[in-house]
Amino acid sequence: MKAFVFPGQGSQFVGMGKDLYESNETAKNLFEKANEILGFRITDIMFDGTDEQLKETKVTQPAVFLHSVISAICLGDEFKPAMVAGHSLGELSALVAAGAVSFEDGLKLVYARAMAMQKACEAAPGTMAAVIGLSDEVIEQTCAEVSTEGNVVVAANYNCPGQLVISGNMDAINAACEKLKAAGAKRALPLKVGGAFHSPLMQPAKEELEKAIQATTFSAPLCPVYQNVDGLPHTDPSEIKVNLIAQLTSSVRWTSSVQNMIKDGADDFTECGPGKALQGMIGRIDKTVAAHGIA
Structure with a gap:
């Protein structure tokens, strides 16, 4: 069974997504739509910026999200997950790719998350x-x-x-x-x-993000989403919202998420997004399953 996984902050690199933008019309349109939604040309920073520019929280989180989600969308019919999961920020990418949240709403939530976390980091x-x-x-x-x-x-x-x-x-x-x-x-x-992500220091960000999540429409995903807070599969939109809100101050239970996906039949993991961090982690969790990037 195929599982698709989505990376979090720290996997970004300058040039990410440029090949997709230049070779795929769907990708180009989505990147341009993102520029409009965000109110600045994030693509300029992603494709040709500096490492320092890309490390800014307001840039990093939407950049990783965009690369991940657009990569999944560009797979077309090849994107047929039996289950999905994302590491930290990647959980939002997974939810959008699985159809639980629209591309536009997902990007707005990611940006709200980034700004709320930045504010919390400055306060504590x-x-x-x-x-x-x-x-x-x-x-x-x-x-x-x-x-x-x-x-x-x-x-x-x-x-x-x-x-x-x-x-x-x-x-x-x-x-x-x-x-x-x-x-x-x-x-x-x-x-x-x-800052101190996934700790009690993120409480102010959690409260701010909760308002944005509650105001966003969530649908049932096309497959189970294994969420960070408990490592278990979820398909109920109200449960997914509660877990997503709790995520900012809770631990990311990635090991148990992957173990539960394997227990439920996953034997082929595709990492959608920049870097290979999740492939490495999956290999250390269970050497018997396949873990790779997009071919």
Whole structure:
């Protein structure tokens, strides 16, 4: 069974989508429609901008979304998923590709999400750190030991066995990294990200995004969407909305999402969007399934 997966922030690169724009009329029209909706030419930054321009949150999130969704649309009849999932931001790409949200509404939600997260990052500065080579339980326990009121660190992204990303206040992240290295982590390094995503520090962004999600029409997707908050399949639009709202302050349960998709029959995963990060994670979760990009 075929599963399609959609990457999140961090997979972007200058030049992404340019080949689609130049070779496919449908893609070109959708990119131009996006420029109109956003009120600036995001395509100029995606195709020919600098890394710094592309790293701006208001650019990064819609850029990754656009590349992912337009790539899926351009597959035409080849896009026949039995199930879909997306990592963090990629969940919105998955929902649009699966027909639960329109292209226009999806892009507006992504932009609202990016701006709300940017605002939350400025109000409560934080960061994230990748931890390699320890069990989830040890990392969770360390986060609990380090966290205090007003200085929090939590497990944020369960990417694959032996790779977990933590998120929180700067001091708490630094303290947790030291303890995790002492506990035997191969690596515990802060990431170059704009804030503490998927942590309690995103509460103001969650409240802002909730209004935008509740005002948006969601339909039943053409196949189950395995959502980040619980790693389980969902088709009910009201459930999907609730989970999408919770996502900003909840952990991304990517490992269990992929494991559940495989349990439900997925044996061929196609990553739609920039980069190969999800293919690598899927390979580390289960080596028996195929994971590749768009051919």
